Amino acid sequence: MSDTVSTDAIDEILARFADTEGALLPILHAVQAVEGYVPADAIPRIAESLNLSRAEVHGVVSYYHHFRQKPAGKVVVQICRAEACQAVGADEFAQEAVKLLGCDFHESTQDGAVTLEPVYCLGQCACGPSIMINDDIHLRMTTERLKLLVDKARSQA
Numbered sequence: 022m023s024d025t026v027s028t029d030a031i032d033e034i035l036a037r038f039a040d041t042e043g044a045l046l047p048i049l050h051a052v053q054a055v056e057g058y059v060p061a062d063a064i065p066r067i068a069e070s071l072n073l074s075r076a077e078v079h080g081v082v083s084y085y086h087h088f089r090q091k092p093a094g095k096v097v098v099q100i101c102r103a104e105a106c107q108a109v110g111a112d113e114f115a116q117e118a119v120k121l122l123g124c125d126f127h128e129s130t131q132d133g134a135v136t137l138e139p140v141y142c143l144g145q146c147a148c149g150p151s152i153m154i155n156d157d158i159h160l161r162m163t164t165e166r167l168k169l170l171v172d173k174a175r176s177q178a
């Protein structure tokens with residue numbers, strides 16, 4: 022994964038949404054879908070194409086938890102931090118996950134392989150604590166299961 026967005030990719034994305042009203046969010050989603058995050062050098066180009074200030078674009082990127090400002094690891098662990106999961110121990114589970122991975126939310130493990138992110142409801146509220154590892158949802162999580170799942174995901178990445 023590159024440190025900067027490719028010129029071709031950003032040009033294609035900006036052209037695709039040239040006639041779209043309220044294009045900022047769709048553009049940011051598209052950039053993240055291609056690059057895995059929203060590189061800092063994409064922001065002035067997006068701002069210019071939408072006639073917005075860099076601060077406005079940066080403000081949106083930093084407001085939404087969904088948008089990453091740096092590359093993620095090959096394994097992305099998202100832990101639900103919403104209310105129903107909190108009610109069944111997700112806060113304690115999240116603290117254990119931080120200890121287990123040795124990194125905080127919005128950060129990656131020291132080797133860069135695993136990124137920890139919060140998510141606010143995975144639609145599995147009756148079976149929390151809920152998490153998603155890459156595209157797979159896992160329910161009724163425990164720290165022991167998280168360790169097994171992360172080890173497995175690491176070995177397959």
Ligand code: FES
Nearest residue numbers: 101106143145146
């Ligand atoms: S609150 Fe966690 S899945 Fe809905």
